[in-house]
Amino acid sequence: MKHSIPTVLTIAGTDPTGGAGIQADLKTFQEREVYGMSVVTSIVAQNTVGVQDVEHLPADFIQKQIESVLVDISPDVIKTGMIATSEMMVIIAEAIDKYSIPYVIDPVMVAKSGDHLMDVNSKQTMIDRLLPLATVVTPNIPEAEVLLSESIESVAEAEDAARRIVHELGANAAVVKGGHHVNDEAVDVLYDGAGIHRFPTARINTKHTHGTGCTYSAVIAAELAKGNSVYDAVKTAKLFITDAIRYSLKLGKGNGPTNHWGYRLQGLPKRNRRIFQ
Numbered sequence: 001m002k003h004s005i006p007t008v009l010t011i012a013g014t015d016p017t018g019g020a021g022i023q024a025d026l027k028t029f030q031e032r033e034v035y036g037m038s039v040v041t042s043i044v045a046q047n048t049v050g051v052q053d054v055e056h057l058p059a060d061f062i063q064k065q066i067e068s069v070l071v072d073i074s075p076d077v078i079k080t081g082m083i084a085t086s087e088m089m090v091i092i093a094e095a096i097d098k099y100s101i102p103y104v105i106d107p108v109m110v111a112k113s114g115d116h117l118m119d120v121n122s123k124q125t126m127i128d129r130l131l132p133l134a135t136v137v138t139p140n141i142p143e144a145e146v147l148l149s150e151s152i153e154s155v156a157e158a159e160d161a162a163r164r165i166v167h168e169l170g171a172n173a174a175v176v177k178g179g180h181h182v183n184d185e186a187v188d189v190l191y192d193g194a195g196i197h198r199f200p201t202a203r204i205n206t207k208h209t210h211g212t213g214c215t216y217s218a219v220i221a222a223e224l225a226k227g228n229s230v231y232d233a234v235k236t237a238k239l240f241i242t243d244a245i246r247y248s249l250k251l252g253k254g255n256g257p258t259n260h261w262g263y264r265l266q267g268l269p270k271r272n273r274r275i276f277q
């Protein structure tokens with residue numbers, strides 16, 4: 001730990017409805033009791049229904065924001081979410097490399113609404129420049145399929161994908177998340193370079209999963225900043241996101257946000273939970 005408290009910097013896009021992106025990351029950092037900082041890559045006009053418009057910040061201004069943070073309060077961990085273009089990826093990779101900071105990459109490509117958040121032509125830059133720097137990469141099934149150019153139909157294939165992302169694409173560890181499997185379990189699989197670990201939970205029947213991936217990777221970044229192992233960080237992230245989905249807030253007209261303090265409700269008497277169910 002570099003400072004009096006663990007510190008994490010997120011570099012990502014925004015969600016004005018507060019369920020995904022930078023806003024979800026900062027709420028999660030606060031819940032995990034690490035000091036959160038943020039650099040905006042793109043300003044997204046979006047809500048629980050979809051993405052209405054996107055304004056990308058110039059890459060050199062993203063670089064300026066990163067430099068402002070890094071020269072002053074150097075984070076224990078950097079997390080990235082939405083990075084729309086190759087140019088942005090190169091600038092971010094250069095900063096992470098220059099300052100040698102542990103790095104969690106959530107390779108955000110398409111929002112739950114189906115809107116594209118990453119230019120499809122920048123996939124190779126993500127693979128060449130960002131993945132080799134990653135302490136952990138957290139693709140969902142469609143993202144792992146794009147990274148590896150292969151389809152994933154089962155948990156065994158997800159395990160294989162996690163291994164390949166480490167051995168062939170150079171990440172230190174990979175978690176392939178199970179939210180997109182069509183079965184009654186949501187199984188995340190971690191390959192940490194030494195072995196495979198499965199994190200299964202029952203699938204919760206809800207449409208309120210906006211920002212699950214952002215929240216999950218933010219927990220991993222927070223736990224790594226505290227000095228925990230990748231295995232323990234993923235275990236905490238899975239517990240945290242399961243309660244965030246279970247106690248979701250039923251906000252919005254579409255796929256609503258999760259409840260970033262849901263895990264605090266575990267163990268409370270049932271009557272105190274009623275408003276969340």
Ligand SMILES: Nc1ncnc2c1ncn2[C@@H]1O[C@H](COP(=O)(O)OP(=O)(O)O)[C@@H](O)[C@H]1O
Nearest residue numbers: 140177178179180186188203204212213216241
């Ligand atoms: N309906 C669900 N029930 C339980 N867990 C879920 C559900 N949907 C997603 N998850 C969990 O939420 C986390 C994020 O997964 P996923 O939805 O695949 O990512 P993304 O938001 O990047 O698409 C994972 O831990 C996954 O297992």
Ligand SMILES: Cc1ncc(COP(=O)(O)O)c(N)n1
Nearest residue numbers: 013014021112210211212213
């Ligand atoms: C700025 C930003 N970053 C990421 C997501 C993905 O969120 P989801 O988990 O709903 O796919 C998003 N909707 N907006």
